[in-house]
Amino acid sequence: MxxxxxxxxxxxxxxxxxxxxxxxxxxxxxxxxxxxxxxxxxxxxxxxxxxSYYLDSRSAAHQYVVMPLIHATMDPESAHKLAVWSLKWKLAAKDRGTDDPVLETEIFGKRLSNPIGVAAGFDKHGEAIDGLFDLGFGYVEIGSVTPEPQPGNSKPRMFRLPEDVAVINRYGFNSEGHDSIAKLNGATADQTLLDNLSPDGNRSLYEGHILGINLGKNKTTTEEDAYKDYVLGVQRFAPYADALVINISSPNTPGLRALQRREVLQGLLSKVVNARNEICKANRKVPLLVKIAPDLTEHEVQDIAMAVKDSGIDGVIVSNTTIDRPLDLKSNPLTIQEAGGLSGPPLKAKALKTLKTLRQYTGGAVPLIGCGGITTADDVLDFARAGASAVQLYTAFAFQGVGIARNLKDEVTEKLKKEGKT
Known part of the structure; x- marks a missing residue:
């Protein structure tokens, strides 16, 4: 006031x-x-x-005053909760710029006004969807969402590596469950608008922007029954999403990454795709993506490419966090050794290499979304040139604050125009 x-x-x-x-x-x-x-x-x-200055996401104060103050006074998970809360109640800044036409792209037959997305893991429960779109992201992905509520791993479970501008997390799919999150999305989205949308209409309810929902499995679900958790997610959230993501790559749920083995993955993806086709046969087919790890051999990436093409999956997100710890990390050695997935700039090289390899073996058959260490405009363009149709970020958001989407869009626009793109 x-x-x-x-x-x-x-x-x-x-x-x-x-x-x-x-x-x-x-x-x-x-x-x-x-x-x-x-x-x-x-x-x-x-x-x-x-x-007015504070409420404009372009203000440098967000990166150089607000974020350092938050990092100095709050632990990572508390800061995360504060960010979601402020976006939920529209107390954060807004992107007051406009997207240059040079940024426009298309994915899954939908127009995106810009290719910058926020990855799953930030808004786990779908509380801040509108606030995130207000920041200028072209693609917002919520989740991961599990069928039954589960608390995730014990705290502390998120750690900053400030000298590396990186984060380690081991949240472990903390989720309020399908019922709670479906009710929340039904309450926040205008159901009349959703009901009257054409099959091609955006479930995000924003022109030029799409909403993804990331699906996880419960910790207690066995490998044999894992596909059932994802099928339940498709059944529950297809009406609300422009894309659904099968997350089989978080390093923080025991046994989850084993689902990436070809003999397991092929069957799982085929069952989920068949369920999607059955659910959506009288209406639109919501695109199904799979999110993979960066810690894969070339042979494993080749197997995933074959499973994706054979099953009819519509796209791949490359990649999740890494369990690797590069030798050149500069932060506190004790923090570096914390269990969990590492994200931020130290992840970029592995994620980019994995995307290039997958692109080679899919031959452009499905869209790829780049994710991992994206912090600058050059990072965005590196992934685009490697074959990504769009990109996602999270850790850069945690360090640079609410202006990250606007800043990246402006910088990418400038670079593309210098190259003669219009």
């Missing part, structure tokens, strides 16, 4: 000042009134300016 001017000097203070410094009150009353008006006006104008 803005303060509407100063309340002025207390009467007894004014009287004391008048008695000790002036012969009469009449000669000072106009001055006092004028001063109060000036100070009040200046305060209102200053507060208005600062508020």
């Amino acid at each position: 803005l303060r509407h001017g100063l309340k002025g000097v207390k009467p007894w203070v004014v009287q004391r000042r008048l008695a000790s410094t002036a012969p009469s009150s009449s000669s000072y009353t106009p001055y006092v009134r004028f001063r109060n008006v000036v100070l009040g006006t200046a305060t209102v104008l200053g507060a208005t300016f600062l508020t």
Whole structure:
């Protein structure tokens, strides 16, 4: 709430000042009134300016003042919760710019006004969808969402590596479950609009922007029954999503990455695709993607490519976090050795290599979304040139703040135009 001017000097203070410094009150009353008006006006104008500055995502204060202050005073998970809460209640800044046509792309037959997305893991429960779109992301992915509620791993489970601008997390699919998240999305989305959308209409309810929902399996679900958790997710969330993502690559759920083995993956993906086709046969077919790990051999990536093509999956996100710890990390050695997935710039090389390899073996048959260490415009373009149709980020968001999408879009636009793109 803005303060509407100063309340002025207390009467007894004014009287004391008048008695000790002036012969009469009449000669000072106009001055006092004028001063109060000036100070009040200046305060209102200053507060208005600062508020406007803060609420504009392009403000450098977010990266260089707000984020360092948050990092200095809050642990990573508390800061994460604060960010989601502020976006949920529309208390954060907004992207007040417009997307240049040079950024426009198409994926799954849908137009994106820009290819910058926020990865799953930030808005796990679908609380801040509108707030994230307000920041200028072209693609927002929520989740991971599991069929039954589960608390995830014990705390602490998120660690900053400030010298590496990186994060280690071992959240472990903490989720409120399908029922809770479906109700939340039904409450926040205009159901009338959803019901009246054409088959090609965006479930995000934003033109040029798409909404993805990332599906996980419960920790107690066996490998043999894993496909059932993903089928339940498709059944529950197909009406709300522009894309559904099968997450088989988080390193924080025991046995999950084993689902990437070809003999397991082929069957799992085929069953989920068949269920999607059955569910959506009378309506649109929501695109199905699979999210893979960066910690794969070339042969394993080749096997995944074959499973993707044979099963009818519509796209792949490359990649999740890595369990590897590069030798050149500079942060506290004790923090570096924390269990969990590493994200941020140290992940980029592995993620980019995996995407290039997958592109080679899929031959462009399905769209690829790049994810892993994307921090700068050059990172965005590196993934695009390697074959990505869009990109996602998360860790850069945690370090640079709410202006990350706008800044990347402006920088990518500038670079593309210098190359003669229009």
